[in-house]
Amino acid sequence: MKTNIIKNTLFISALAFLFSCGQAGDRGGNGALSSNIAEKVYVAPGERDEQYAFLSGGYSGNLTVYGLPSGRLFKEIPVFSQFPTSGYGYSEETKPMLNTSFGFIPWDDLHHPDISQTNGELDGRWIFANGNNTPRIARISLTTFETEEIIEVPNSAGNHSSSFITENTEYVVAGTRFSVPVPQKDMPISEYKANFKGALTFIAVDQEHGHLDIKFQLLMPGFNYDLSHPGRGKSHGWFFFSTYNTEEANSLLEVNASQNDKDFIAAINWKKIEEYVNNGGGTKMPAKYAHNVYDESTHTATSTMKNEVLTVNPADVPGAIYFLPTPKSPHGCDVDPSGQYIIGSGKLSANITVHSFDKMLAAIDAEKFDGDAYGIPIINYDDVLAGSVQSGGLGPLHTEFDGKGNAYTTFFISSEVVKWKLGTWEVVDRKPTYYSVGHLMIPGGNSRKPHGKYLVAMNKITKDRYLPTGPEMEHSAQIYDISGEKMELLYDFPTHGEPHYAAGCDADLLVNNSKKIYRIDENNHPYAIKSPAEARVERDGKEVHIYMSTIRSHFTPDNIEGIKVGDKVYFHITNHEQDFDVPHGFSMIGQRTSEILVMPGQTKTSLWEPERVGVWPFYCTDFCSALHQEMQGYIRVSPANSNIELSYTLDGDDI
Amino acid sequence: MKRAGIIMIIGSSMLLGLFVFPMWNIRLGAPQYPEPLGIDIHVNGLRGESEFDIQNIDGLNHYIGMKTLPKPDDMWEFSVFPKVVWLMAGLGILIGILGLMGKISPVLFLVWFVLMSILGALGIYDFNLWLVDYGTDLDPNAILKLVNPDGTPMKYNPPLIGHKKLLNFDAFSYPRAGGILLGVGMFLSLVSFFIGRKARLISKTVAL
Numbered sequence: 067m068k069t070n071i072i073k074n075t076l077f078i079s080a081l082a083f084l085f086s087c088g089q090a091g092d093r094g095g096n097g098a099l100s101s102n103i104a105e106k107v108y109v110a111p112g113e114r115d116e117q118y119a120f121l122s123g124g125y126s127g128n129l130t131v132y133g134l135p136s137g138r139l140f141k142e143i144p145v146f147s148q149f150p151t152s153g154y155g156y157s158e159e160t161k162p163m164l165n166t167s168f169g170f171i172p173w174d175d176l177h178h179p180d181i182s183q184t185n186g187e188l189d190g191r192w193i194f195a196n197g198n199n200t201p202r203i204a205r206i207s208l209t210t211f212e213t214e215e216i217i218e219v220p221n222s223a224g225n226h227s228s229s230f231i232t233e234n235t236e237y238v239v240a241g242t243r244f245s246v247p248v249p250q251k252d253m254p255i256s257e258y259k260a261n262f263k264g265a266l267t268f269i270a271v272d273q274e275h276g277h278l279d280i281k282f283q284l285l286m287p288g289f290n291y292d293l294s295h296p297g298r299g300k301s302h303g304w305f306f307f308s309t310y311n312t313e314e315a316n317s318l319l320e321v322n323a324s325q326n327d328k329d330f331i332a333a334i335n336w337k338k339i340e341e342y343v344n345n346g347g348g349t350k351m352p353a354k355y356a357h358n359v360y361d362e363s364t365h366t367a368t369s370t371m372k373n374e375v376l377t378v379n380p381a382d383v384p385g386a387i388y389f390l391p392t393p394k395s396p397h398g399c400d401v402d403p404s405g406q407y408i409i410g411s412g413k414l415s416a417n418i419t420v421h422s423f424d425k426m427l428a429a430i431d432a433e434k435f436d437g438d439a440y441g442i443p444i445i446n447y448d449d450v451l452a453g454s455v456q457s458g459g460l461g462p463l464h465t466e467f468d469g470k471g472n473a474y475t476t477f478f479i480s481s482e483v484v485k486w487k488l489g490t491w492e493v494v495d496r497k498p499t500y501y502s503v504g505h506l507m508i509p510g511g512n513s514r515k516p517h518g519k520y521l522v523a524m525n526k527i528t529k530d531r532y533l534p535t536g537p538e539m540e541h542s543a544q545i546y547d548i549s550g551e552k553m554e555l556l557y558d559f560p561t562h563g564e565p566h567y568a569a570g571c572d573a574d575l576l577v578n579n580s581k582k583i584y585r586i587d588e589n590n591h592p593y594a595i596k597s598p599a600e601a602r603v604e605r606d607g608k609e610v611h612i613y614m615s616t617i618r619s620h621f622t623p624d625n626i627e628g629i630k631v632g633d634k635v636y637f638h639i640t641n642h643e644q645d646f647d648v649p650h651g652f653s654m655i656g657q658r659t660s661e662i663l664v665m666p667g668q669t670k671t672s673l674w675e676p677e678r679v680g681v682w683p684f685y686c687t688d689f690c691s692a693l694h695q696e697m698q699g700y701i702r703v704s705p706a707n708s709n710i711e712l713s714y715t716l717d718g719d720d721i
Numbered sequence: 722m723k724r725a726g727i728i729m730i731i732g733s734s735m736l737l738g739l740f741v742f743p744m745w746n747i748r749l750g751a752p753q754y755p756e757p758l759g760i761d762i763h764v765n766g767l768r769g770e771s772e773f774d775i776q777n778i779d780g781l782n783h784y785i786g787m788k789t790l791p792k793p794d795d796m797w798e799f800s801v802f803p804k805v806v807w808l809m810a811g812l813g814i815l816i817g818i819l820g821l822m823g824k825i826s827p828v829l830f831l832v833w834f835v836l837m838s839i840l841g842a843l844g845i846y847d848f849n850l851w852l853v854d855y856g857t858d859l860d861p862n863a864i865l866k867l868v869n870p871d872g873t874p875m876k877y878n879p880p881l882i883g884h885k886k887l888l889n890f891d892a893f894s895y896p897r898a899g900g901i902l903l904g905v906g907m908f909l910s911l912v913s914f915f916i917g918r919k920a921r922l923i924s925k926t927v928a929l
Binding site for chain 2: 644645692
């Protein structure tokens with residue numbers, strides 16, 4: 067009898083196990099539901115997505131976080147733009163993040179996110195992104211999902227072939243799209259040719275904290291360095307940049323930079339240059355660039371101006387740089403997961419050019435060169451070419467990989483994604499996109515180990531895909547299931563700003579590392595208070611510092627008198643909650659800045675310069691609790707010559 | 722009698738589990754708390770099930786005017802209970818050893834069990850008083866002053882054991898490892914008494 071009970075229990079648990087496995091495996095599997103497209107993107111209420119997708123926001127300056135396969139937006143992370151939602155770039159602590167050698171710049175054009183890697187696989191520590199306009203590289207933490215560091219890139223202009231990382235995150239690489247005089251000087255534009263330079267910048271990443279430091283800048287001929295990708299596996303140690311305008315035109319580029327039948331992919335042996343630099347090579351050049359670092363424990367950013375950069379002249383490191391001829395102004399420059407194939411997408415071509423890393427090394431050994439450009443050897447086209455994909459499409463741009471021997475290339479002009487086989491170059495499938503697709507992203511697709519289940523195509527033109535919203539619309543993205551032989555269009559979703567590229571990873575990589583709160587006992591902000599009992603107001607000449615606490619549902623203090631017209635009033639708000647997802651906000655009537663949103667355990671500072679006598683209210687901007695509406699206070703502002711004493715209270719009592 | 726002594730030693734040693742594991746747990750779950758808040762009741766104080774649970778429960782309780790949860794110094798129980806546990810465990814182990822050596826009657830095991838049961842009942846009674854006090858002695862200026870349909874003020878004491886709905890919260894109150902070990906230990910002392918008595922009867926019969 068007893069053994070029967072045990073047996074039955076075991077049997078039932080085994081059944082339960084089978085059923086639970088079946089449920090977990092249903093989505094996107096080959097079960098009875100696989101023909102049901104809606105089921106594949108449906109994430110039921112309360113359930114969570116399988117993967118994260120980080121889409122660049124382009125001219126929004128920010129990075130957006132989506133879930134796959136649902137296409138739901140989770141967060142917009144402010145990076146290069148002021149963001150009133152959180153107070154980023156408005157709070158005293160974050161203003162330094164947007165400092166540059168040109169001064170405070172509240173905006174940039176965020177292009178190419180890339181997740182940190184170890185041994186060529188995504189490790190989920192940080193995500194990097196480039197600001198295209200005023201060249202900058204940002205590092206965003208994947209535990210707080212906040213921007214932690216921004217470094218300006220000197221001698222660069224149009225920071226576009228960025229911010230791609232090497233396979234152990236040794237470097238984040240930033241190449242210039244626009245060549246410029248280096249150093250900058252007053253000279254005729256028409257003397258561009260042979261005088262302008264293209265800086266390719268290798269920024270070392272500190273492995274413990276992720277801190278960025280420019281190791282060297284390679285001053286290349288004055289072409290346009292468009293996109294880049296690292297070598298991986300066998301080609302680790304190399305970096306590949308596509309170029310256009312090898313004609314070195316300085317006007318009407320759409321015609322004048324389209325004259326050469328072939329431009330180049332520049333192959334850079336960065337390990338060789340690193341060795342050269344480590345042995346004292348290179349020339350130090352005066353340069354001015356900002357380095358902004360946000361400290362999680364002080365919740366404060368500091369901006370430091372640097373004044374020197376190490377430059378390397380390609381001629382001084384022979385054997386480190388080669389040009390691979392590539393037809394028709396190549397745009398995308400992608401490397402397959404094995405590191406063997408370098409794919410150049412001539413954007414004016416119908417075909418995709420694939421170079422072989424092995425053939426490149428052999429050609430270099432045998433010196434199969436077809437002349438040189440400014441002393442840099444040009445390898446014979448036929449001696450480096452692995453194959454060419456006769457795509458049947460028009461305007462190839464970018465390629466990602468599924469880790470199963472297939473490549474997927476977007477075609478801007480013919481609005482489609484084409485799937486083709488590495489090695490045989492045959493086209494396997496093609497699916498339309500809506501419309502004029504730019505980048506595409508397969509989570510892990512830019513690593514040794516892609517997670518080839520979903521593909522996201524990011525389009526430039528929306529037209530009729532959604533309900534119309536006037537002339538300006540969000541862009542449109544499509545999700546395809548790529549687990550089968552043929553691609554399957556699953557879903558359309560609007561994207562914020564203009565996504566140029568994206569990075570994605572399995573949810574498991576980040577879920578458990580995502581912070582819930584900041585610990586109040588680890589808050590080292592100089593104006594933090596550890597408990598509401600420490601709340602106070604201090605005057606220092608015309609500066610007034612208010613050490614204010616927030617906890618559901620009141621400010622401490624909430625009545626302040628003795629403030630005068632012409633004062634500079636700093637509200638240092640510490641959120642004393644230690645509970646997940648309980649931020650408090652702060653805003654002051656007539657304050658010429660944004661509100662701030664303070665996370666549990668965090669301190670943020672908002673500046674107010676009162677101009678009018680009166681009694682002015684402030685309130686919490688985040689609906690924090692049932693008594694959120696009661697979370698308010700008053701400040702009495704007296705004339706500049708008033709002798710009202712400074713006082714601060716809560717519920718009529720001194721604190 | 723040897724076996725009974727060993728069981729008595731094991732049983733009374735199990736009380737020491739109270740110094741490692743929580744005795745009892747009260748857990749509060751609500752729609753906006755998918756990860757419920759929990760209080761682990763240890764013999765020497767209260768601890769949050771997650772690090773900041775006590776602070777967060779106090780934060781919620783201030784709406785209904787409940788006192789903040791007691792720190793170890795706020796209640797005599799948290800200094801007396803550990804002493805009682807040490808004493809009873811020591812006593813149990815001592816009579817277990819004496820039993821093992823055949824120097825005492827197994828009736829003492831029963832005496833220990835009865836004494837422990839009385840102390841346990843007093844403890845539970847005290848615990849209940851404490852719950853009622855916290856659930857009913859509310860700040861008259863509380864933010865939320867709720868009344869039952871019959872007009873009496875609403876009480877917020879969690880159940881002594883089991884489940885109870887408190888406003889939007891589901892409160893669950895159950896023993897944890899320390900409390901379970903205590904129960905098992907007491908049961909074992911009872912077992913040791915019966916085994917010891919049986920062994921005695923047999924040996925007496927044999928002697929006859």
